[in-house]
Amino acid sequence: MWNAARFAASSLTRSTRRFSTAIPGPCIVHKRGADILHDPWFNKDTGFPLTERDRLGLRGLLPPRVISFEQQYARFMESYRSLEKNTKGQPEGVVALAKWRILNRLHDRNETLYYRVLIDNIQDFAPVIYTPTVGLVCQNYSGLFRRPRGMYFSAKDKGEMMSMIYNWPAHQVDMIVLTDGSRILGLGDLGVQGIGIPIGKLDMYVAAAGINPQRILPVMLDVGTNNQKLLEDRLYLGLRQRRLEGEEYISIVDEFMEAVHTRWPKAIVQFEDFQMKWAFETLQRYRKRFCTFNDDIQGTAGVALAGLLGAVRAQGRPLADFVKQKIVVVGAGSAGLGVLNMAVQAVARMAGNGEAAAKYHFFLIDKDGLVTKERKNLDPMAAPFAKEPGAIDGLREGASLVEVVKKVKPHVLLGLSGVGGVFSQEVLQAMRESDSAKPAIFAMSNPTMNAECTAEDAFKHAGENIVFGSGSPFENVDLGNGKVGHVNQANNMYLFPGIGLGALLAGARLISDGMLQAASECLASYITDEDIRKGILYPSIHSIRHLTVEVGAAVLRAAVAEELAEGHCDVGPKELMNMSKEETLEYVTRNMWFPVYSPLVHEK
Numbered sequence: 001m002w003n004a005a006r007f008a009a010s011s012l013t014r015s016t017r018r019f020s021t022a023i024p025g026p027c028i029v030h031k032r033g034a035d036i037l038h039d040p041w042f043n044k045d046t047g048f049p050l051t052e053r054d055r056l057g058l059r060g061l062l063p064p065r066v067i068s069f070e071q072q073y074a075r076f077m078e079s080y081r082s083l084e085k086n087t088k089g090q091p092e093g094v095v096a097l098a099k100w101r102i103l104n105r106l107h108d109r110n111e112t113l114y115y116r117v118l119i120d121n122i123q124d125f126a127p128v129i130y131t132p133t134v135g136l137v138c139q140n141y142s143g144l145f146r147r148p149r150g151m152y153f154s155a156k157d158k159g160e161m162m163s164m165i166y167n168w169p170a171h172q173v174d175m176i177v178l179t180d181g182s183r184i185l186g187l188g189d190l191g192v193q194g195i196g197i198p199i200g201k202l203d204m205y206v207a208a209a210g211i212n213p214q215r216i217l218p219v220m221l222d223v224g225t226n227n228q229k230l231l232e233d234r235l236y237l238g239l240r241q242r243r244l245e246g247e248e249y250i251s252i253v254d255e256f257m258e259a260v261h262t263r264w265p266k267a268i269v270q271f272e273d274f275q276m277k278w279a280f281e282t283l284q285r286y287r288k289r290f291c292t293f294n295d296d297i298q299g300t301a302g303v304a305l306a307g308l309l310g311a312v313r314a315q316g317r318p319l320a321d322f323v324k325q326k327i328v329v330v331g332a333g334s335a336g337l338g339v340l341n342m343a344v345q346a347v348a349r350m351a352g353n354g355e356a357a358a359k360y361h362f363f364l365i366d367k368d369g370l371v372t373k374e375r376k377n378l379d380p381m382a383a384p385f386a387k388e389p390g391a392i393d394g395l396r397e398g399a400s401l402v403e404v405v406k407k408v409k410p411h412v413l414l415g416l417s418g419v420g421g422v423f424s425q426e427v428l429q430a431m432r433e434s435d436s437a438k439p440a441i442f443a444m445s446n447p448t449m450n451a452e453c454t455a456e457d458a459f460k461h462a463g464e465n466i467v468f469g470s471g472s473p474f475e476n477v478d479l480g481n482g483k484v485g486h487v488n489q490a491n492n493m494y495l496f497p498g499i500g501l502g503a504l505l506a507g508a509r510l511i512s513d514g515m516l517q518a519a520s521e522c523l524a525s526y527i528t529d530e531d532i533r534k535g536i537l538y539p540s541i542h543s544i545r546h547l548t549v550e551v552g553a554a555v556l557r558a559a560v561a562e563e564l565a566e567g568h569c570d571v572g573p574k575e576l577m578n579m580s581k582e583e584t585l586e587y588v589t590r591n592m593w594f595p596v597y598s599p600l601v602h603e604k
């Protein structure tokens, strides 16, 4: 297995590392000849040196000229840039899918080159392999399907999973992203087609956290779909049945979790894009037994909290003023409730009083308007945030968003509703009357068409003085006279890679609230006061690998402090405990994979 392609980590800076002359250690392969060319983990295309071609039985299977990694890289980028040029003016979706296809073909052929171009060009490529294009890919997945990636466990595999898990070719798996496809971004139930999400998230793990791509596993749990259009689609590749519910459903997830942990006891499982009821239920069910977390509930909450704290700083106020901020959260799903729970914990910590007082300033709105205690069938997860009807500015059960904003004059308006445009012109204009000198608007739903508002509309209607964040990327807004409205990408991608990396390198037994809080605080403190004054709440995606080192180290140190760290490979818990902050950063960086061609050595 590939274990030596690691770079001297201390040289990692905020900028991207260029081609190095350091000779990477060898990598053992158990294949020869054409089998290697067809294995994207080991394939180097025309980059195999002649001696290696001899060693591996490749002579004659490739054109004779050896092309260097740098030349291959340049050649790929040239094709990508000409594709961009040639598709100019074509519909957005067509261009997006064409870009995804060219990257996907490289992914399927040569992972080393793929991850290198991804890391170096993350700003250009993240929107293709992650949100927004990944949403379009999922919607069209059955038609786009050419080669499988990851594993599929279906309701038909009940009783077989313990043996199926051994069909995966890698001996070791560190990071698993699992979905059941029931709530893919803001696009709803996409059934088996949701596999694109675990693939995209794990690509971000490799690019940002340096997780070895041979040790990642995207997984789809196909328990059916309630999407009628898909059930009637003759091309649909998933089970053509309605979703399992209740005991039948949970027994499938249980069996999968047992199978994974039998084969890879230290693997971390990230739950992604589960509908709310199962998102919370599975989190409670597994978080104490396995090293697992729910990205939509916990990763999103950490990123949002960092943004909320940044918004306080942007107003020129001390952090302690967070307890006085009035925050309207639109969307009472797994993401919105996750954010509120974490924000309440933060307020309670800062104010040193009970959580009940903290909730006073938080307002929750769902598809039926303001959530109050009068709500029929009030969801128990939303109940702690339900307001006493009439108690605040006379606001009644089900009050509309615009009414709430007009009466509350919130410091922050945060959308996790999955509904595009729900921050209408009237709502945004009402934010001009906010009690904040610099109101914050977060339109966090994905993909772009599901964002609660566009960046342009936010600055146009709510005023130039806002801070703005969106889940999917938007261009900065030209405000005229040389002024720029900065757009932050408020996306859990700034935390989940570091959470997974820190937990992995700690050998954490589980992922605690303290570890998640450490991740969020690390992100919040990453931004300088000077940047905050410009409305910058999150780092540029260029810095994501550097940020992830810091987040990973913070998570690791929190695991050590809580005595949850059992050690990783040959680094035991005592050694982790004795590491200084700098040594922890160095340890994390040293263990991150970086794509270079390693000499391949064949072993039977």
Ligand SMILES: NC(=O)C1=CN([C@@H]2O[C@H](COP(=O)(O)OP(=O)(O)OC[C@H]3O[C@@H](n4cnc5c(N)ncnc54)[C@H](O)[C@@H]3O)[C@@H](O)[C@H]2O)C=CC1
Binding pocket: 183, 184, 185, 186, 187, 275, 276, 295, 296, 300, 303, 330, 331, 332, 333, 334, 335, 336, 365, 366, 367, 368, 369, 416, 417, 418, 419, 422, 444, 445, 446, 447, 450, 470, 471, 472, 490, 491, 492, 493
């Ligand atoms: N930026 C980021 O990092 C993340 C963004 N998200 C996005 O958040 C969105 C929601 O995700 P979940 O909470 O998991 O979904 P969910 O389906 O659990 O919850 C959606 C909530 O929105 C409410 N809602 C629907 N229509 C509404 C309307 N017109 N006005 C007000 N509320 C309305 C629903 O009642 C429900 O409470 C998705 O679009 C997802 O892409 C989720 C996780 C991370």
Ligand SMILES: CC(=O)C(=O)O
Binding pocket: 131, 184, 185, 186, 273, 295, 296, 445, 446, 471, 491, 492, 493
């Ligand atoms: C970003 C993410 O996890 C979501 O939109 O679901």
Ligand SMILES: [Mg+2]
Binding pocket: 185, 272, 273, 295, 296
């Ligand atoms: Mg998600």
